[in-house]
Every structure is written in C-alpha cells, then in structure tokens.
Amino acid sequence: MRPHSSAEWLPLMLSADLPPMTAVPALMPEGTLALWRAESGTLALQADRCPHRGMRLSHGFVRGEALSCIYHGWRYGQTGRCLKIPAHPRLEPPEAIRVETHAVTESGGLIWGCLETPAGRPPTFDGLLPLRMISLSVSPERLATSELLDRREDGRMTIKLAGQDCLLLCLAQPDDSTLLFCLIAESASTDERIAASRALEACRIRLEAGETGKEISR
Numbered sequence: 001m002r003p004h005s006s007a008e009w010l011p012l013m014l015s016a017d018l019p020p021m022t023a024v025p026a027l028m029p030e031g032t033l034a035l036w037r038a039e040s041g042t043l044a045l046q047a048d049r050c051p052h053r054g055m056r057l058s059h060g061f062v063r064g065e066a067l068s069c070i071y072h073g074w075r076y077g078q079t080g081r082c083l084k085i086p087a088h089p090r091l092e093p094p095e096a097i098r099v100e101t102h103a104v105t106e107s108g109g110l111i112w113g114c115l116e117t118p119a120g121r122p123p124t125f126d127g128l129l130p131l132r133m134i135s136l137s138v139s140p141e142r143l144a145t146s147e148l149l150d151r152r153e154d155g156r157m158t159i160k161l162a163g164q165d166c167l168l169l170c171l172a173q174p175d176d177s178t179l180l181f182c183l184i185a186e187s188a189s190t191d192e193r194i195a196a197s198r199a200l201e202a203c204r205i206r207l208e209a210g211e212t213g214k215e216i217s218r
C-alpha cells in the first residue's frame with residue numbers, strides 16, 4: 001500500500017453519497033473529521049469536535065450554508081467560524097470560537113480531503129469513475145500482501161471484477177481496517193457495474209475470512 005503524507009489529498013467518499021445539507025463523519029488515517037455539504041453544494045471538512053462542550057459535529061445538522069451542533073445548536077460556517085450561539089441571540093460570537101478546518105474538494109466523482117496545505121490537485125484517473133466504497137476489516141499491511149489484488153508500478157492496486165479491470169484506492173483507518181474506493185471504466189454499462197459491485201462484495205467477504213487465493217476473486 002502506498003504511504004500517505006499529510007499534504008496529500010486522500011479520498012473520503014463518493015460525491016454522490018453526500019447530498020446537500022448533510023453532515024457525515026469522514027474517516028481519515030489520523031481519526032474522524034466532520035464532512036458536510038451546504039445547501040449550495042459547497043463542502044467543508046472540519047474537526048469533529050464542537051468547541052463548546054465537545055459534541056461530535058458530524059452528528060450535527062446543516063441548514064443553508066452552516067453546520068449546527070446537535071447539542072446546544074452553536075452554528076459554524078465553512079471557514080470554521082462560529083456564527084451564532086442560540087442561547088445568546090444578540091451576541092456576536094468572538095472570532096476565537098472556531099473549529100479547525102481542512103482542505104476539501106471534489107474531483108472525478110470523489111470527495112478528497114487534506115489535513116495540511118495540499119500539494120497540487122487530487123490525482124486524476126482518466127476513463128474511470130467511482131463504483132463504490134467499502135470498509136474492510138483487514139489491515140492495509142495484510143491487504144498489500146493479498147494475492148487477490150494486483151499492483152501497478154505506481155503502487156496502486158487493481159482487481160478484475162466480473163471481467164472489468166478496476167482500480168482500488170486504499171485509505172488506512174485508525175482501527176487497522178481499510179476503506180477501499182473501487183473505480184471502474186466509465187464505459188461500463190449498468191449491468192456491468194452491478195456485476196462488478198457484487199464481485200467486489202464477494203471479494204470483501206473472502207478477504208475478511210482470510211482467503212488469499214487469486215482464483216477465488218475471478
């Protein structure tokens with residue numbers, strides 16, 4: 001598995017899986033962040049901890065262009081600044097009340113995040129589109145040695161699913177599991193996408209069961 005640097009864009013989820021006015025936890029190797037999409041469609045990636053009393057902001061709700069904490073309703077903008085404290089409606093929240101905010105963008109049907117100032121744009125994969133994201137209870141190290149997967153010269157992994165050559169983007173998780181983003185040819189038909197998705201699910205079960213023989217994935 002390719003090592004990550006904190007200035008690297010990492011895939012977080014499929015764009016299609018985050019509709020406007022939704023907040024979700026984004027699983028990064030360093031821990032969970034709050035990822036949300038405003039009504040206008042723009043994204044924010046922020047610390048998953050409310051500065052008030054520590055509630056997880058990924059449990060909050062999005063209204064318009066702001067994320068509200070589910071506990072006492074403090075409202076935060078996409079820059080991280082606190083915009084409103086409902087218990088003190090006449091108070092202009094001090095500038096110092098803010099959540100840490102990270103770089104986030106969309107490219108190729110995926111949402112990408114970066115903990116530090118990113119070096120350039122996210123990678124592009126010509127001719128490929130996201131198929132699905134799955135969570136695997138398999139460590140990245142173990143995945144890297146599996147004979148079910150092939151490896152390209154650039155270190156990325158590939159797999160043939162129901163006759164389709166697919167690219168896998170891997171994201172290590174703090175609990176030693178792995179998030180896998182599977183990309184398939186944009187020319188694949190709906191039936192081919194469904195068949196590949198089912199084959200990926202079968203592959204997940206076999207990987208988690210500890211099977212490694214290449215023949216069982218094809």
Ligand code: FES
Pocket residue numbers: 050051052053054055069070071072073074
């Ligand atoms: S903990 Fe978030 S508003 Fe109180």
